[in-house]
Amino acid sequence: MANTVRNQPGVEKITVEESNPLNNIERSYEQNKKRINTILAVVVLGIVGFLAYKNLYKAPQEAKASHAMSFPQAYFQQDSLNKALNGDGQHFGFLKIASKYGGTKAGNLANYFTGLCYLQMKDHKSAIKYLKEFDAHGTSVQYPAYGALGDAYMETGNTKEGIESYMKAAGNKNDNVLTPIYLYRAALAYEMNNQPEKAKENYKRIRDEYPQSMQANETTRNLARLGVLD
Known part of the structure; x- marks a missing residue:
């Protein structure tokens, strides 16, 4: 639809096209139809x-x-x-x-x-x-897999990677069997790596969080050996 501006003295007749959004969309589609399809x-x-x-x-x-x-x-x-x-x-x-x-x-x-x-x-x-x-993520053997990797690293003398893997293996706080095992192995590895304070942290976790575990008694003795008597 077009509007015409009336002639005024010295003004040329001008035709202005009104902008129609639907027409613009249709025109844009036609121009890009092949690409869109x-x-x-x-x-x-x-x-x-x-x-x-x-x-x-x-x-x-x-x-x-x-x-x-x-x-x-x-x-x-x-x-x-x-x-x-x-x-x-x-x-x-x-x-x-x-x-x-x-x-x-x-x-x-x-x-x-x-x-x-x-x-x-x-x-x-x-x-x-x-x-x-x-x-391993999301599998039923996620934590044992980290534990096995920790064992392999320790056997090659890579204590740092061994500790990291053991701590991942101990990531399931609700597992009263495997978690204290890997916390204990990580604690021993910390001692081997001359990190007694880290070892104490793990031993204390076993003592306080997993008192019924097989590692609990040995943990108490290890804490005493490291000077923790409380």
Whole structure:
């Protein structure tokens, strides 16, 4: 719609277009229609691709990996560590499952068991490698995994990393069994690292928070040895 300014002496007739927001939007869409439609198509294809990956690829991979884990886990429970790691010729071991099914939960768990195997075989550097590969967050073995990593670090003489791992392993305050164990190991490591005050803090936590634990009596003796008698 146009408005016309009336002629006045010395003033030229001017036509002014009124601004219409709907017209502006429509014009903008027409100008960018191809680009907008391309973006929408990419988004839709991305969603379809993700759903296809999840349902047609990821889910079957999870099932295969979970099934494959049953064989090396059985060997692990029998202390047949070589077969647990490398397989028996018919079934995969933890190493193969970790590499072949790395994007699955079972493949992730295979890293943990691989680390435990190497730890028991006293290959501590390999144990550290695979325990660090394991994404422990939110798993049922989160705290034991940190504890195993602490053991591996201590065996290599890396007391600092050992302490850090033990303290992470002691992160579940509601666990009356594992938490005092790892607090105690961290306390001993603090003493080895010439940090007696830190060791005392851990011993006191065990004494005060976990008095029924197996570590409580030994903790009291260690505190007395460090000069804490109250």
